[in-house]
Amino acid sequence: MRSLFLLLSKSRLLKEWSSRSRIAQTAAGRFVAGPTVGEAIAAIISAGTRGLTTTLDHLGENTETEEQARTAASDYVYALDCLAEAGVQSHVSVKLTQLGLAIDTAFCIENVSRVASRARDIGTFLRIDMESSAYTTRTFEVLSALRERFDNVGIVIQAYLYRSQSDVEAMISAGIPVRLCKGAYDEPPSLAYPNKADVDQNMVDLMHRLLSEEARLAGARLAMATHDEKIIEATKAFVSTHAIPKEEFEFQMLYGIRTGLQETLANDGYGVRVYVPYGTEWYPYYLRRLAERPANVWFILSNLFRN
Ligand SMILES: Cc1cc2nc3c(=O)[nH]c(=O)nc-3n(C[C@H](O)[C@H](O)[C@H](O)COP(=O)(O)OP(=O)(O)OC[C@H]3O[C@@H](n4cnc5c(N)ncnc54)[C@H](O)[C@@H]3O)c2cc1C
Numbered sequence: 001m002r003s004l005f006l007l008l009s010k011s012r013l014l015k016e017w018s019s020r021s022r023i024a025q026t027a028a029g030r031f032v033a034g035p036t037v038g039e040a041i042a043a044i045i046s047a048g049t050r051g052l053t054t055t056l057d058h059l060g061e062n063t064e065t066e067e068q069a070r071t072a073a074s075d076y077v078y079a080l081d082c083l084a085e086a087g088v089q090s091h092v093s094v095k096l097t098q099l100g101l102a103i104d105t106a107f108c109i110e111n112v113s114r115v116a117s118r119a120r121d122i123g124t125f126l127r128i129d130m131e132s133s134a135y136t137t138r139t140f141e142v143l144s145a146l147r148e149r150f151d152n153v154g155i156v157i158q159a160y161l162y163r164s165q166s167d168v169e170a171m172i173s174a175g176i177p178v179r180l181c182k183g184a185y186d187e188p189p190s191l192a193y194p195n196k197a198d199v200d201q202n203m204v205d206l207m208h209r210l211l212s213e214e215a216r217l218a219g220a221r222l223a224m225a226t227h228d229e230k231i232i233e234a235t236k237a238f239v240s241t242h243a244i245p246k247e248e249f250e251f252q253m254l255y256g257i258r259t260g261l262q263e264t265l266a267n268d269g270y271g272v273r274v275y276v277p278y279g280t281e282w283y284p285y286y287l288r289r290l291a292e293r294p295a296n297v298w299f300i301l302s303n304l305f306r307n
Pocket of ligand 1: 185254275
């Protein structure tokens with residue numbers, strides 16, 4: 001099921017159909033704040049009232065023309081302007097293929113630098129999401145180019161990739177903040193652990209390393225991006241055993257997923273940041289959410305029929 005949904009996430013035909021379908025839009029609305037930055041800012045404000053911080057994501061990926069990539073960068077700069085104008089604090093998350101990575105690395109650096117620069121102007125942080133393994137090495141190249149000029153930039157590491165252990169060491173050496181997640185793409189067994197249990201174990205091992213004193217002192221601040229209660233409990237246990245202050249790491253979860261758990265953790269004094277996506281290019285993002293939990297499909301279908 002997971003592979004099927006991830007395959008469908010690449011379908012242009014379905015993407016075009018879904019962008020016109022009211023039913024598909026309603027279903028995706030569970031995971032997306034809305035089509036405009038105004039709706040995203042409303043979601044950010046609402047999260048704030050529940051003790052949650054946020055990272056804003058303007059949906060889009062795999063742009064094919066330079067014009068689309070430049071427009072995407074301008075949309076991000078506009079979103080940052082809107083945050084500043086509204087007096088609302090939020091990090092931002094970007095996908096490099098939205099900003100031209102599939103076109104040219106130098107061109108992508110130019111675009112993402114515009115976003116990083118505006119984020120720095122307004123005193124906020126830019127997280128580079130990690131996409132499929134076709135882009136991992138180039139994503140790290142863009143990251144190191146950016147880090148020469150901007151210290152408000154961090155990265156994502158996917159626990160399913162075998163290479164991630166050495167990438168984590170490189171991030172600790174360079175003192176770069178890391179969001180650690182399991183990984184959302186369809187990767188071959190030559191590159192990624194095929195068994196969920198191994199991915200989970202690697203995520204726990206990498207969490208231990210990123211919460212070590214060496215990593216924390218270096219500035220490789222950990223954001224633990226998961227809804228998996230077992231991994232969340234393992235993180236809480238490690239932090240408690242090693243007397244690590246709650247301010248030195250945070251949990252992150254996606255908009256619309258495990259909202260009760262988000263609030264419980266926040267009420268218990270943990271930092272919890274919600275990833276708030278908005279925009280009209282929701283199709284591949286939505287399909288990845290269905291791939292993570294095919295039960296979502298039945299949930300959606302039953303709700304549609306009920307309504
Ligand atoms: C803040 C954040 C940022 C992310 N950024 C990236 C990124 O840059 N690159 C990348 O490859 N991946 C990213 N991901 C996705 C991540 O890799 C996983 O695919 C996703 O988080 C599901 O894994 P899990 O850790 O929640 O554990 P799972 O074992 O998949 O799920 C644990 C439990 O969480 C709940 N759950 C998980 N997913 C869903 C869902 N879609 N719908 C409903 N319930 C669900 C279910 O109760 C499930 O039993 C990000 C995730 C988060 C939370």
